[in-house]
Amino acid sequence: xxxxxxxxxxxxxFDRWVRWSGGKDAIRASGRYRQRSSKRxxxxxxxxxxxxxxxIDGPSNARYRELxxxxxxxxxxxxxxxxQSSMEVVLPPDAARLFNDGALTDQLLGTRRQxxxxxxxxxPWSILRAxxxxxxxxxxxxxxxxxxxxxxxxxVTTWFAGSRTNLAIERETGELVQVGYLGRDDSQRxxxxxxxxxxxxxxxxxxxxxxxxxxxxxxxxxxxxxxASIELPGWSPRPAP
Numbered sequence: 005x006x007x008x009x010x011x012x013x014x015x016x017x018f019d020r021w022v023r024w025s026g027g028k029d030a031i032r033a034s035g036r037y038r039q040r041s042s043k044r045x046x047x048x049x050x051x052x053x054x055x056x057x058x059x060i061d062g063p064s065n066a067r068y069r070e071l072x073x074x075x076x077x078x079x080x081x082x083x084x085x086x087x088q089s090s091m092e093v094v095l096p097p098d099a100a101r102l103f104n105d106g107a108l109t110d111q112l113l114g115t116r117r118q119x120x121x122x123x124x125x126x127x128p129w130s131i132l133r134a135x136x137x138x139x140x141x142x143x144x145x146x147x148x149x150x151x152x153x154x155x156x157x158x159x160v161t162t163w164f165a166g167s168r169t170n171l172a173i174e175r176e177t178g179e180l181v182q183v184g185y186l187g188r189d190d191s192q193r194x195x196x197x198x199x200x201x202x203x204x205x206x207x208x209x210x211x212x213x214x215x216x217x218x219x220x221x222x223x224x225x226x227x228x229x230x231x232a233s234i235e236l237p238g239w240s241p242r243p244a245p
Contacts, residue, residue, distance in 0.1 A: 014146035017158035020178030021171070022135055026210040032136045034210055034236045036061050037129045041232040044075065051075040058127070063137065063165075066095040066124050093120055118166070125167040126185055129212055134164040141165070152181050180213070195220040205234040 039058040053073045060066040069092045092103040100112035134140035148159040157172040172182035183199040203215035219226035
């Protein structure tokens with residue numbers, strides 16, 4: 005499947021997605037990215053509002069932040085422990101650093117840093133950016149074609165910077181329909197993950213997914229993500245603690 009014809013067909017399908025997303029000029033202009041979403045969860049007998057945020061500036065500077073705020077204890081029980089906590093991973097060019105409640109608690113080295121980088125590189129924005137960064141060494145190969153629901157899609161595999169991601173791209177429009185990879189889920193269990201795109205931002209600048217269904221290991225039932233907000237140029241990342 006590494007034959008030139010499969011690479012040509014894969015890149016052709018990929019570039020349909022590039023055009024549908026807004027084109028190479030818009031992708032080049034989007035050197036900064038911010039994604040934010042919130043959800044309510046039940047944990048340790050209480051309801052919590054959990055906010056997740058990605059901030060990425062270029063290929064090697066990023067921050068992931070998770071803020072947890074307790075809403076109330078369930079069943080009228082008295083609340084225990086702090087009402088708010090946070091976890092941040094900051095990725096400068098040297099070593100990834102882990103902060104809990106603002107205090108440096110660990111450095112993510114070796115495979116731990118690589119796992120965080122792979123998560124960042126699976127974001128559709130990151131994959132699109134690799135197309136306009138020659139140094140990324142993006143390789144795209146068509147692996148097949150077929151229906152996804154009522155759509156006819158080309159299936160392609162992408163590689164760059166050691167990260168592999170599978171995409172389903174609608175043949176007629178270029179819309180990204182699915183993203184798949186082998187990676188960790190919310191419980192840190194390694195599984196085959198499939199994301200089905202459900203909602204988009206744009207098209208005033210770039211079309212990027214804001215909601216998706218997540219399915220593990222071929223399961224027919226998945227979970228729907230909260231609606232995310234997307235920001236592109238115009239924001240400034242906070243300095244690392």
